[in-house]
Amino acid sequence: MGSSTLHIDLGALAQNWRVLDAKSAANVETAAVVKADGYGTGAGKAARALARAGAKTFFVAAAEEGIDVRNAVGPSPRVCVFSGHMAGDTDMIADMQLIPMLNSLDQITRHFELLPKHPFGVQLDTGMNRLGLEANEWDAVRDLVMAANPVLIMSHLACADEPDHPMNAQQLAEFHKMTDGLDVPRALSATGGILLGPDYHFDLTRPGIGLYGGLPFEDAAPVVRVECPVIQIRDVPAGETVGYGNTWTAEVPSRVATVSAGYADGITRQISNKSVLFDGDTPCPLIGRVSMDLITVDVTHLDQTPRSLDLLCAHQTVDDLAEIGGTIGYEILTSLGRRYNRRYRT
Numbered sequence: 522m523g524s525s526t527l528h529i530d531l532g533a534l535a536q537n538w539r540v541l542d543a544k545s546a547a548n549v550e551t552a553a554v555v556k557a558d559g560y561g562t563g564a565g566k567a568a569r570a571l572a573r574a575g576a577k578t579f580f581v582a583a584a585e586e587g588i589d590v591r592n593a594v595g596p597s598p599r600v601c602v603f604s605g606h607m608a609g610d611t612d613m614i615a616d617m618q619l620i621p622m623l624n625s626l627d628q629i630t631r632h633f634e635l636l637p638k639h640p641f642g643v644q645l646d647t648g649m650n651r652l653g654l655e656a657n658e659w660d661a662v663r664d665l666v667m668a669a670n671p672v673l674i675m676s677h678l679a680c681a682d683e684p685d686h687p688m689n690a691q692q693l694a695e696f697h698k699m700t701d702g703l704d705v706p707r708a709l710s711a712t713g714g715i716l717l718g719p720d721y722h723f724d725l726t727r728p729g730i731g732l733y734g735g736l737p738f739e740d741a742a743p744v745v746r747v748e749c750p751v752i753q754i755r756d757v758p759a760g761e762t763v764g765y766g767n768t769w770t771a772e773v774p775s776r777v778a779t780v781s782a783g784y785a786d787g788i789t790r791q792i793s794n795k796s797v798l799f800d801g802d803t804p805c806p807l808i809g810r811v812s813m814d815l816i817t818v819d820v821t822h823l824d825q826t827p828r829s830l831d832l833l834c835a836h837q838t839v840d841d842l843a844e845i846g847g848t849i850g851y852e853i854l855t856s857l858g859r860r861y862n863r864r865y866r867t
């Protein structure tokens with residue numbers, strides 16, 4: 522039990538889904554995005570908890586990711602693939618009953634030739650220039666594609682976490698232009714788009730980060746806690762230094778705890794000498810550099826020697842740590858490595 526523990530609160534995950542679901546009208550379906558191993562929480566466990574909460578449609582990035590999700594949720598829920606129908610994925614798409622979101626004329630041709638009758642969706646590009654058919658391509662194939670009954674037409678917003686960004690209205694108008702009048706369910710919004718309001722909801726929403734406790738969903742319940750066991754405690758005399766590069770010097774006689782977690786566990790070195798870990802409610806400064814497997818912490822002010830310290834918890838969310846580390850909550854979550862003991866709570 523030398524490594525850190527990643528506590529995952531599946532009850533909080535389900536609760537976040539319900540709160541996001543309640544933000545759209547009753548006739549709008551709220552799906553769940555479980556790509557990147559459920560944003561680091563474990564795609565199978567996350568999908569099962571979300572299915573129990575009521576989610577009926579799941580999204581993954583690549584077909585391979587759909588296998589765990591299908592096995593976890595059983596045959597009924599829809600499992601959709603953002604990257605579409607890639608060469609080599611045909612058997613997996615058929616065997617696991619995945620629904621590819623077709624992104625290009627090539628993918629449409631491939632799907633219609635290799636799996637005619639197998640359900641599919643279409644992704645349109647409304648300005649992000651990342652995935653999906655451009656307006657002129659869509660014009661060329663729209664009638665043909667619509668005749669084959671897509672289950673969903675979707676696009677993705679580039680700036681939804683900035684409510685005042687003009688790109689939101691621009692993409693909304695483009696999506697209307699490309700899809701109004703078509704008899705097919707439509708989806709435009711991820712977490713950020715849900716919070717932009719009902720104009721952005723269409724028939725289905727696709728929250729990801731908000732489910733896992735991240736911004737821009739400010740009211741999210743925290744889903745992950747990272748608990749790092751204390752391996753050793755030492756007294757450091759004033760004037761001595763701690764860690765690689767001697768970047769921290771004790772100004773007074775100090776007590777230093779060494780905990781098991783490091784950048785190999787996805788704890789970015791950018792938080793060296795900047796962050797804190799928590800003993801219950803009490804913050805303890807992270808001192809010196811984060812190394813591969815170890816972090817050093819100033820616990821001089823504690824009355825008792827802690828057995829473990831929390832790096833992520835209700836007092837320090839993924840977004841707090843992201844802010845300190847110069848990144849985003851998404852990256853903190855999906856970087857949490859393989860070495861953690863994973864403990865699930867329902």
Ligand SMILES: *Cc1c(COP(=O)(O)O)cnc(C)c1O
Nearest residue numbers: 554677711712727728729730731
């Ligand atoms: C990742 C992703 C989502 C989920 O986005 P969040 O910001 O995590 O809610 C939705 N749709 C697409 C196309 C995505 O790539």
